[in-house]
Amino acid sequence: MAATARTLNRTPSKKRPKWLSLFWLRFRRNRVGVAALSFIFVEAAIAIFAPWVAPFDPYRGDFTATWQTPNALHWLGTDDLGRDVLSRLIYGARVSISVGVLSQLAIAVVGLPLGALAGLRGGWLDYALMRVIDVLSSLPSLLFYILLMVALGAGFGNLIIAMAATGWIGMARLVRGQVLSLKETDYVRASRAMGGGARHIILTHLLRNALTPIIVSLALGIPGAMFAEAGLSFLGLGIPSPQASWGQMIGMYQAYIRTAWHLTVFPSTVLAVTMLAWFLLGDAIRDALETSTPSYSD
Amino acid sequence: MKNIARYILSRVAGLLGVLLVVSLITFALMHAVPGGPFDARALERQQMIPENIKRQLNVKYGLDKPVWRQYLLFLRNAVRLDFGHSLAFPSRTVMQIFKEQWPYSVQLGLLTLLFSTIVGIGLGIASAVRPNSWVDHAGTGVSIFCLVMPSFVFAILLQFVLSVQLGLLPTGGWDGPRHWIMPVLANSLAPVLVLQRYMRSSMRDAMRAGYVRTARAKGLSRRRIMFVHVFKNALTPVLTVGGPLAAGLVTGSFFVESIFRIPGIGFYFVSAIGQRDYPMIMATTVVWTAVISAAYLVTDLLYALADPRVTLSGEK
Amino acid sequence: MRLLGRAGRDAGGDALNMAETLLQTVELTKSFPARRASFGGKKLKNVAVDRVSLFVREGETLGLVGESGCGKSTLALTLMRLYEPTGGRILFAGRDITGLGEGALKTVRRQMQMIFQDPFASLDPRLTVGQAVCEPLDIHGIGTRAERRAAVGQLLGRVGLDASDVPERYPGEFSGGQQQRIGIARALALRPRLLICDEPVSALDVSVQAQILNLLRDLQDEFGLAYLFISHNIAVTAFMSHRIGVMYLGQLVEVGPGREVVGAPRHPYTQALIAAVPEPDPSRREAGVVAEGDVPESAGRPSGCPFRTRCPLAEARCAEEEPSLRRVGEGHEVACHFA
Numbered sequence: 038m039a040a041t042a043r044t045l046n047r048t049p050s051k052k053r054p055k056w057l058s059l060f061w062l063r064f065r066r067n068r069v070g071v072a073a074l075s076f077i078f079v080e081a082a083i084a085i086f087a088p089w090v091a092p093f094d095p096y097r098g099d100f101t102a103t104w105q106t107p108n109a110l111h112w113l114g115t116d117d118l119g120r121d122v123l124s125r126l127i128y129g130a131r132v133s134i135s136v137g138v139l140s141q142l143a144i145a146v147v148g149l150p151l152g153a154l155a156g157l158r159g160g161w162l163d164y165a166l167m168r169v170i171d172v173l174s175s176l177p178s179l180l181f182y183i184l185l186m187v188a189l190g191a192g193f194g195n196l197i198i199a200m201a202a203t204g205w206i207g208m209a210r211l212v213r214g215q216v217l218s219l220k221e222t223d224y225v226r227a228s229r230a231m232g233g234g235a236r237h238i239i240l241t242h243l244l245r246n247a248l249t250p251i252i253v254s255l256a257l258g259i260p261g262a263m264f265a266e267a268g269l270s271f272l273g274l275g276i277p278s279p280q281a282s283w284g285q286m287i288g289m290y291q292a293y294i295r296t297a298w299h300l301t302v303f304p305s306t307v308l309a310v311t312m313l314a315w316f317l318l319g320d321a322i323r324d325a326l327e328t329s330t331p332s333y334s335d
Numbered sequence: 336m337k338n339i340a341r342y343i344l345s346r347v348a349g350l351l352g353v354l355l356v357v358s359l360i361t362f363a364l365m366h367a368v369p370g371g372p373f374d375a376r377a378l379e380r381q382q383m384i385p386e387n388i389k390r391q392l393n394v395k396y397g398l399d400k401p402v403w404r405q406y407l408l409f410l411r412n413a414v415r416l417d418f419g420h421s422l423a424f425p426s427r428t429v430m431q432i433f434k435e436q437w438p439y440s441v442q443l444g445l446l447t448l449l450f451s452t453i454v455g456i457g458l459g460i461a462s463a464v465r466p467n468s469w470v471d472h473a474g475t476g477v478s479i480f481c482l483v484m485p486s487f488v489f490a491i492l493l494q495f496v497l498s499v500q501l502g503l504l505p506t507g508g509w510d511g512p513r514h515w516i517m518p519v520l521a522n523s524l525a526p527v528l529v530l531q532r533y534m535r536s537s538m539r540d541a542m543r544a545g546y547v548r549t550a551r552a553k554g555l556s557r558r559r560i561m562f563v564h565v566f567k568n569a570l571t572p573v574l575t576v577g578g579p580l581a582a583g584l585v586t587g588s589f590f591v592e593s594i595f596r597i598p599g600i601g602f603y604f605v606s607a608i609g610q611r612d613y614p615m616i617m618a619t620t621v622v623w624t625a626v627i628s629a630a631y632l633v634t635d636l637l638y639a640l641a642d643p644r645v646t647l648s649g650e651k
Numbered sequence: 652m653r654l655l656g657r658a659g660r661d662a663g664g665d666a667l668n669m670a671e672t673l674l675q676t677v678e679l680t681k682s683f684p685a686r687r688a689s690f691g692g693k694k695l696k697n698v699a700v701d702r703v704s705l706f707v708r709e710g711e712t713l714g715l716v717g718e719s720g721c722g723k724s725t726l727a728l729t730l731m732r733l734y735e736p737t738g739g740r741i742l743f744a745g746r747d748i749t750g751l752g753e754g755a756l757k758t759v760r761r762q763m764q765m766i767f768q769d770p771f772a773s774l775d776p777r778l779t780v781g782q783a784v785c786e787p788l789d790i791h792g793i794g795t796r797a798e799r800r801a802a803v804g805q806l807l808g809r810v811g812l813d814a815s816d817v818p819e820r821y822p823g824e825f826s827g828g829q830q831q832r833i834g835i836a837r838a839l840a841l842r843p844r845l846l847i848c849d850e851p852v853s854a855l856d857v858s859v860q861a862q863i864l865n866l867l868r869d870l871q872d873e874f875g876l877a878y879l880f881i882s883h884n885i886a887v888t889a890f891m892s893h894r895i896g897v898m899y900l901g902q903l904v905e906v907g908p909g910r911e912v913v914g915a916p917r918h919p920y921t922q923a924l925i926a927a928v929p930e931p932d933p934s935r936r937e938a939g940v941v942a943e944g945d946v947p948e949s950a951g952r953p954s955g956c957p958f959r960t961r962c963p964l965a966e967a968r969c970a971e972e973e974p975s976l977r978r979v980g981e982g983h984e985v986a987c988h989f990a
Contacts, residue, residue: 222772223767223769223772223773224775224783226733226767226773227765227767227834228786228790229733230731230733230760230763230764230765231760231786231787231790231841232756232757232760232761232787232790232791233790234753234757237790241778241786242775245775245777245778246775246777
């Protein structure tokens with residue numbers, strides 16, 4: 038019965054590359070994605086090393102140099118308190134990136150287990166969860182954000198809480214859908230037949246098979262979170278002054294666009310370009326993931 | 336017909352349930368805020384409001400009564416569309432503000448809808464009819480642009496380039512058609528994106544359907560096929576997008592009205608936030624949620640009428 | 652008759668008859684709410700398994716045969732408690748496991764395993780073969796890492812996949828027959844006493860079918876396993892089974908020793924199934940009972956005897972009175988008014 042070598046039709050003996058390196062190979066071929074990744078890399082590096090990269094202290098204002106348009110000393114000009122715009126933009130990158138990433142982490146932590154358990158257990162837990170999701174999703178997320186931030190008060194921590202409170206819904210729904218379709222597969226049935234409980238199935242099967250859409254959702258959620266933070270800060274509800282945030286700057290100075298255009302145009306441009314880069318990155322990740330994981334095609 | 340009646344009833348019941356929960360959430364959050372509209376002590380300390388009004392507010396909001404009674408009072412007032420006086424404009428009630436500023440928002444919304452329908456559906460059709468052509472790629476480019484560009488950023492940039500630098504258009508206000516161009520453009524980003532995407536995929540599905548091949552086999556001209564069969568069938572699923580579209584228009588209005596100084600509800604909502612005008616905030620939230628949910632309901636019903644399979648299955 | 656495999660030359664016949672009952676069902680029923688419920692209308696039920704009472708003894712194979720939609724697979728899943736029974740009882744080794752909670756059920760599950768119809772679908776494409784076969788050991792925490800790895804190697808070797816790189820490969824790299832061997836290895840990991848085989852060879856090429864069936868028989872002899880062998884192919888079932896049960900629209904219509912059910916079938920449906928087996932030798936072809944028409948949907952079951960709509964012997968009585976299983980021989984029961 039040693040018919041194995043004869044009937045196998047793959048390249049033998051060489052160990053199959055792990056899916057991580059396969060993913061990277063696919064990703065590398067997407068030039069747009071690589072460009073976006075490089076940009077983000079540079080931007081993140083600038084944000085992390087902000088204290089050394091920024092030419093001025095973003096919190097200290099020079100009252101002799103207020104409202105300056107771009108010049109040799111302050112490359113992007115100064116604001117109403119004499120603070121250097123370029124430095125504030127650099128520190129604003131810290132806010133955007135950390136809000137983007139941390140909010141998705143929080144969403145994953147809340148939404149993943151809830152969705153998985155609801156899908157697996159079914160019954161009243163699932164029913165209750167779906168009703169909650171139905172109701173909460175009929176409230177437009179921006180309104181929900183606004184309500185929450187008005188009640189909680191502006192600030193970084195509250196912002197993450199608000200984003201988790203609105204974002205978990207999408208993640209839970211996604212995960213639940215994945216679990217439901219997984220439950221019908223024979224291998225999950227086999228697993229249950231062997232005595233596998235909810236925890237085992239989630240850890241062994243769900244994470245491996247449903248990871249792609251979850252990762253994609255998180256990756257594409259980052260620019261969404263940035264957008265939300267910018268919008269809320271624009272309205273005065275996100276990151277409060279004196280901390281620097283792009284949306285906040287746009288909001289504070291949008292009335293002065295005629296005289297101090299630099300205070301709104303530069304943050305706007307940086308925000309738009311950053312969001313574009315993150316979106317293209319997420320898209321490239323999705324492409325690479327969907328074509329590199331083992332599936333039924335063989 | 337009984338099926339449709341049951342469907343409508345269950346959806347309306349759902350709508351009321353949602354509104355109830357939303358009002359509860361709004362009330363709970365506003366109640367939790369220190370200095371909020373339900374904080375009796377804060378009211379006492381308010382300098383600007385005259386004493387007799389304070390007493391009226393106390394009675395109206397039942398500030399001395401237990402929480403649940405306050406909520407019921409709030410509900411009862413809400414149903415009568417009585418949200419009290421605005422804290423930012425103490426001489427006017429919230430409903431007065433609504434009534435007076437309402438038309439601006441509606442005009443902006445309708446113009447945006449018109450523009451984005453033409454552009455969005457047009458682009459979607461063009462992309463589907465000529466796949467992988469430059470038109471298709473342009474359409475994809477447009478949708479990426481709409482996706483990543485926040486509406487308020489676009490609004491600012493438009494304002495900067497067209498108004499400040501080039502002086503072609505006024506920076507704000509709502510007095511004539513020239514004032515409409517930039518706000519409508521900025522507000523159209525989200526709707527164009529949604530409509531274009533839906534129309535494109537819907538058209539593609541319709542074009543690939545079996546009955547299209549039958550029609551061609553019958554010898555009908557390509558254009559006639561397109562218009563009569565494909566287009567009609569492709570349009571129906573796009574109806575479902577009405578709900579999210581309404582939501583997008585509403586939230587978009589906050590930013591666009593603020594930046595272009597259009598005195599609509601969105602503008603007042605944003606300034607209410609800034610000034611912590613809680614009655615205004617609460618009222619706007621509840622009203623907007625009702626409007627959006629109604630939009631979902633209406634589009635669902637239209638879709639159910641257009642495609643009878645929805646109600647017959649009894650499933651949502 | 653050439654169909655008789657295990658059913659015919661049954662060497663351990665007497666020993667098996669004395670063996671203990673391992674699995675038993677008493678009026679087991681599983682029904683589903685029918686999908687097309689009108690809003691507030693009458694709730695239709697789809698009775699997939701209808702009061703089935705059967706038993707399997709230690710070390711023997713009970714074959715279950717019937718056309719698509721007769722409820723065989725649903726029965727298998729219900730026995731494994733992957734579906735919850737809506738009526739009746741399941742007894743394993745004398746113990747009622749019908750309503751057993753998850754915790755106690757886990758220990759029972761070690762003795763009762765399953766292999767599936769689609770070998771590839773029963774293996775997680777993201778797990779290596781080694782991980783898949785090891786999964787039952789992991790779940791029950793048996794042995795150390797090294798011990799488990801050794802056990803996996805042994806199991807794979809026993810089913811004929813003994814190349815050293817097999818455990819590191821993914822299921823997609825193997826053929827259907829090999830995948831089913833992997834499934835069998837996995838099912839054996841916990842040393843069960845009963846193996847439920849849900850159409851294990853239906854998705855395989857004919858030549859490979861024979862290999863797998865022979866493997867299953869060898870394993871049965873070696874480990875004393877009991878099988879519930881489900882198939883729509885009566886020839887295969889006869890080859891594998893000591894006793895055979897015939898199902899139609901969720902009901903057990905005939906059950907008995909394989910040699911009798913195949914050699915002298917009493918129920919018209921069984922007769923039709925046997926007659927439908929193609930006979931290659933033209934001189935031995937006989938005209939047999941032909942069932943007319945298609946299988947009705949289980950949600951719209953005929954009243955009385957479920958087979959009456961296609962039965963050549965049907966009379967008025969068959970529509971009014973549902974026949975129950977009557978003893979017609981040693982261990983042989985038939986549900987028909989005319990048997």
